[in-house]
Amino acid sequence: MPDHGKLRLHNVTHVYVNDGGASLAVDSFNLTVGQGEFVSLVGPSGCGKTTVLHLIAGLLRPTRGEVTIGGAAVTGPTASVGYMLQQDYLFPWRNIQDNASIGLAINGKLTPDAKSRVRGLLQELELSGTELRYPHELSGGMRQRVALARTLATEPDVMLLDEPFSALDMHIKLQLEDLVWDTIRRRGQTAVLVTHDLAEAAAMSDRIIVLGRNPGRIRLTLDVPEELRRTSPMEARRHPSFQPLFEQLWEEMDVEEAASSSVDVRKERNGHHDEKV
Numbered sequence: 119m120p121d122h123g124k125l126r127l128h129n130v131t132h133v134y135v136n137d138g139g140a141s142l143a144v145d146s147f148n149l150t151v152g153q154g155e156f157v158s159l160v161g162p163s164g165c166g167k168t169t170v171l172h173l174i175a176g177l178l179r180p181t182r183g184e185v186t187i188g189g190a191a192v193t194g195p196t197a198s199v200g201y202m203l204q205q206d207y208l209f210p211w212r213n214i215q216d217n218a219s220i221g222l223a224i225n226g227k228l229t230p231d232a233k234s235r236v237r238g239l240l241q242e243l244e245l246s247g248t249e250l251r252y253p254h255e256l257s258g259g260m261r262q263r264v265a266l267a268r269t270l271a272t273e274p275d276v277m278l279l280d281e282p283f284s285a286l287d288m289h290i291k292l293q294l295e296d297l298v299w300d301t302i303r304r305r306g307q308t309a310v311l312v313t314h315d316l317a318e319a320a321a322m323s324d325r326i327i328v329l330g331r332n333p334g335r336i337r338l339t340l341d342v343p344e345e346l347r348r349t350s351p352m353e354a355r356r357h358p359s360f361q362p363l364f365e366q367l368w369e370e371m372d373v374e375e376a377a378s379s380s381v382d383v384r385k386e387r388n389g390h391h392d393e394k395v
């Protein structure tokens with residue numbers, strides 16, 4: 119049977135409408151992500167990457183077009199989608215076990231089995247012994263691992279990652295990239311990562327989608343070579359195929375950023391500060 123993809127955005131357009139007027143964030147966006155595939159979205163600031171994740175998560179409804187997961191239309195947030203953000207948003211008054219269990223508690227699924235699964239997750243993420251501690255007693259990397267446990271606890275099929283490593287220092291970031299990559303792979307989850315870090319995109323993904331400047335449209339798709347997909351992000355960074363891929367991405371982003379700034383220059387030159395070019 120042909121693979122129609124776990125996740126599909128079909129001709130999706132999103133316009134934000136508020137007091138400031140209407141703003142086109144994503145325009146006629148088409149993307150299919152296969153079951154178990156890891157895709158990264160990169161592109162200039164404001165090009166619509168987070169908007170795409172919010173549409174997949176059901177936090178926003180498309181103005182036009184359709185988002186489907188497993189063939190079913192996304193009409194609102196569902197437990198089958200997990201979301202990991204730059205900030206961990208742990209509750210300071212709840213201990214680590216309770217923070218990791220919060221999604222299950224909200225969904226009314228905090229059964230004894232689920233509790234023991236959360237304990238297993240904390241163990242898997244090397245957080246054993248922290249269960250009764252509070253977030254302020256943990257390092258940034260540990261807190262982000264608790265956030266990962268909280269996301270995995272509800273057993274989502276699709277993981278959305280919005281710059282989850284960008285607030286961490288380099289050493290912790292590299293370790294956490296490996297851990298997240300490994301947990302996602304072992305569970306066969308489908309993942310979409312938004313990142314400004316091109317090396318991270320190259321090291322973690324099966325496929326990289328380069329978006330053009332606002333409004334979000336796909337400018338280019340790069341398939342990551344098989345030998346990099348098979349290895350952990352840390353190992354991928356050391357592989358001979360890594361540098362050429364990174365350089366290609368860098369050049370593509372350079373072209374895109376240059377296009378953005380030439381538009382700004384053109385706008386300045388023409389005195390058209392408010393006009394959409």
Ligand SMILES: Nc1ncnc2c1ncn2[C@@H]1O[C@H](COP(=O)(O)OP(=O)(O)OP(=O)(O)O)[C@@H](O)[C@H]1O
Nearest residue numbers: 134136141143162163164165166167168169170332
């Ligand atoms: N709530 C909102 N209301 C109006 N416009 C918005 C809103 N959220 C985002 N936008 C606009 O939509 C466009 C896309 O924003 P989005 O946050 O998706 O971009 P991004 O690529 O994730 O940016 P960054 O890389 O800087 O995080 C931008 O022009 C932004 O100003």
